[in-house]
Amino acid sequence: MNVKRSPWLLHYDGSSCNGCDIEVLAALTPVYDAERLGVVNTGDPMQADIFLITGGINAQNAPVVKQLYDQMPRPKVVVAVGVCACTGGIFKETYNVLGGADTVIPVDIYVPGCAARPQSIIDGIVQAVALFQQRSDEHDALVKSQKGAN
Amino acid sequence: MGKKSVVPFGPQHPVLPEPLHLDLVIEDEVVEEAIPSIGFIHRGLEGLAEKRDFNEMMYIAERTCGICSFGHGLGYVEAVEHIMNVQVPDRARYLRTIWSELERLHSHLLWLGLAADAFGFESLFYEAWRIREKVLDIHEMTCGGRLIFSVNKVGGVLRDINADQQKFILDQMNVLEKEIKNIAKVFLEDYSVQSRSKGIGVLTTKQAHELGAVGPFARACGIKNDIRLTGYCAYGELDFEPIVSNDCDCYARLEVRIKELFQSIDLVRQAFAKIPAGELETKVAGFPKGEYFVRI
Missing domain, CATH: 1.10.645.10 (Cytochrome-c3 Hydrogenase, chain B)
Known part of the structure; x- marks a missing residue:
């Protein structure tokens, strides 16, 4: 199934300073317009295919991030936007930050930058879309083989 | 008078750029009260x-x-x-x-x-x-x-x-x-x-x-x-x-x-x-010691 043109985004702010969040939004607004790639920003994790997470993980948001990830249907792709989501960044040594997004969920694509620029966020989305297509194909093949076995 | 009901809102919600959890107390489809719980993005800068x-x-x-x-x-x-x-x-x-x-x-x-x-x-x-x-x-x-x-x-x-x-x-x-x-x-x-x-x-x-x-x-x-x-x-x-x-x-x-x-x-x-022409910075020597309160 060709899903390249219709992946939906879910955006969640872990503990970022808002810089990356507004860059994610800026990437979706007319000047950069990531929506031309067919992505739509959705608020519902159950309809989302690509999870954009900004900011590091702290004790309070760790279960929230985990739950959002679990609620998303398979196949899914996770993009960590900004250094804080990649490694914890400048806040790595603070007492309340556990680390990057990969401390609680598996991250596929890392977008560096502080704040990550809209261009690099779009690049991350493009890579995520390709990976999403690949995973979707694998998923289809798996379903087919299981049907064949029955 | 309608019945009161509580609708949880957030921490993840499409209209929120930042996470915030609200318990919305709703009566006759009108929000009567919003009880917030915050701290989802607390990092601890002061420790740093x-x-x-x-x-x-x-x-x-x-x-x-x-x-x-x-x-x-x-x-x-x-x-x-x-x-x-x-x-x-x-x-x-x-x-x-x-x-x-x-x-x-x-x-x-x-x-x-x-x-x-x-x-x-x-x-x-x-x-x-x-x-x-x-x-x-x-x-x-x-x-x-x-x-x-x-x-x-x-x-x-x-x-x-x-x-x-x-x-x-x-x-x-x-x-x-x-x-x-x-x-x-x-x-x-x-x-x-x-x-x-x-x-x-x-x-x-x-x-x-x-x-x-x-x-x-x-x-x-x-x-x-x-x-x-x-x-x-x-x-x-x-x-x-x-x-x-x-x-x-x-x-x-x-x-x-x-x-x-x-x-x-x-x-x-x-x-x-x-704007006048001139230097961009003055040399700073030593370390700050003391307290000061600034409003910007």
Whole structure:
């Protein structure tokens, strides 16, 4: 199934300073317009295919991030936007930050930058879309083989 | 009297750029009460201040908030400069003023866009953010970053704005003024915007005072309070009047912010007209010791 043109985004702010969040939004607004790639920003994790997470993980948001990830249907792709989501960044040594997004969920694509620029966020989305297509194909093949076995 | 019910809202929600959890108490489809629980983005910057050098801390202070980063950094360096008794050169003071006003422009446009998004006016949101990109281009040209400036340092600034850049910024101010006038008309005169903002979210002057409201929010509640009047940076040498509205509702907040956009453009022009040539920073020796309180 060709899903390249219709992946939906879910955006969640872990503990970022808002810089990356507004860059994610800026990437979706007319000047950069990531929506031309067919992505739509959705608020519902159950309809989302690509999870954009900004900011590091702290004790309070760790279960929230985990739950959002679990609620998303398979196949899914996770993009960590900004250094804080990649490694914890400048806040790595603070007492309340556990680390990057990969401390609680598996991250596929890392977008560096502080704040990550809209261009690099779009690049991350493009890579995520390709990976999403690949995973979707694998998923289809798996379903087919299981049907064949029955 | 209807039955009361509680609807959980957040921490993840499409209209929220930041996580916040609200328990909305609803009666007859009207929100009667909202009980917040916060702390989802708590990082613990204050702990980091103990581990870092005071010069490095400026960059961390800026990352308190990506939308108003310059303001946070400015507050930090002003405080340290007062403790260390450092006299900042005039040119640096004016440059700081210009950057703060540019940041105010981008921040207000962002707020207005998100407000438009929240009351369901998608095209107005896109228009406000399209105009905002012009301000971000100026940030990028003068500082290298779109949101995080990192041009302040204890004792002055790191970068200068040269004559070519100054001309470009002043040209852009004319363009911005024209474009903001277009969206101002929609924000202030459109029927659908008025029906979603007039008389909504009223915070009386007394309540605002008791709750300690600040900035444009307080000014929209009729409190004539503008910290810029205290004259930090070069504000003491520029001519402006705080913009106040007495309506206390969401419409007043839109109005105050839109008028402040024009005020910021005016302040940038004034600052460029008065900016003196000279040094960008003074040498700083020793370490800060003491306490100081700054309001920005």
